[in-house]
Amino acid sequence: KQEVTQIPAALSVPEGENLVLNCSFTDSAIYNLQWFRQDPGKGLTSLLLIQSSQREQTSGRLNASLDKSSGRSTLYIAASQPGDSATYLCAVLHSGNTPLVFGKGTRLSVIA
Amino acid sequence: GAVVSQHPSWVICKSGTSVKIECRSLDFQATTMFWYRQFPKQSLMLMATSNEGSKATYEQGVEKDKFLINHASLTLSTLTVTSAHPEDSSFYICSARDQAGIGSPLHFGNGTRLTVT
Numbered sequence: 001k002q003e004v005t006q007i008p009a010a011l012s013v014p015e016g017e018n019l020v021l022n023c024s025f026t027d028s029a030i031y032n033l034q035w036f037r038q039d040p041g042k043g044l045t046s047l048l049l050i051q052s053s054q055r056e057q058t059s060g061r062l063n064a065s066l067d068k069s070s071g072r073s074t075l076y077i078a079a080s081q082p083g084d085s086a087t088y089l090c091a092v093l094h095s096g097n098t099p100l101v102f103g104k105g106t107r108l109s110v111i112a
Numbered sequence: 113g114a115v116v117s118q119h120p121s122w123v124i125c126k127s128g129t130s131v132k133i134e135c136r137s138l139d140f141q142a143t144t145m146f147w148y149r150q151f152p153k154q155s156l157m158l159m160a161t162s163n164e165g166s167k168a169t170y171e172q173g174v175e176k177d178k179f180l181i182n183h184a185s186l187t188l189s190t191l192t193v194t195s196a197h198p199e200d201s202s203f204y205i206c207s208a209r210d211q212a213g214i215g216s217p218l219h220f221g222n223g224t225r226l227t228v229t
Binding site: 034036041042043044046089099100101102103104105 | 118223
């Protein structure tokens with residue numbers, strides 16, 4: 001059974017810092033991996049999707065990498081801003097039309 | 113981009129009553145929708161997979177008679193929490209994938225905050 005772990009569970013950084021969020025998964029036979037952002041009491045916003053054949057994806061100040069063989073992904077946030085404060089969720093898709101399996105998330109606080 | 117609309121965004125109900133949550137794909141057709149539940153400071157846990165025109169598939173530990181799912185069209189799935197109890201208070205989120213895009217991003221609704229008093 002696929003398990004997704006995110007470290008750290010919570011992170012507080014001063015504004016302007018670059019930071020890395022980590023995600024690991026136990027079954028490397030994934031179809032793709034997706035990073036989401038969730039604001040308190042809100043739904044999910046998809047940030048980046050990495051297909052199993054890809055190594056990384058970039059969107060603005062966000063960069064996500066994938067090392068499928070080692071079961072790891074990282075989300076890099078450059079020049080963090082207070083507006084980045086949210087919970088970041090990592091989720092993997094095993095195959096086809098199966099549902100996503102989520103990690104517990106990392107709660108990020110960026111202090112002005 | 114693809115949009116999933118979920119309604120209501122929040123609801124308060126009395127113990128013993130039933131609540132229906134709607135999930136609509138607005139600009140694409142979804143043969144499959146997924147229903148997740150999230151307790152405070154926990155991750156999203158899959159409750160059931162909703163398939164258009166057929167019975168939903170429930171995850172272990174989720175009571176199918178309590179959480180009724182109907183996926184009557186390619187754009188609408190509903191989750192009904194029957195005889196709600198305070199322990200059912202949670203954040204419910206639906207998601208859908210464009211039927212033409214196996215492996216493409218899942219699109220999520222904004223969730224429904226259910227509080228049972």
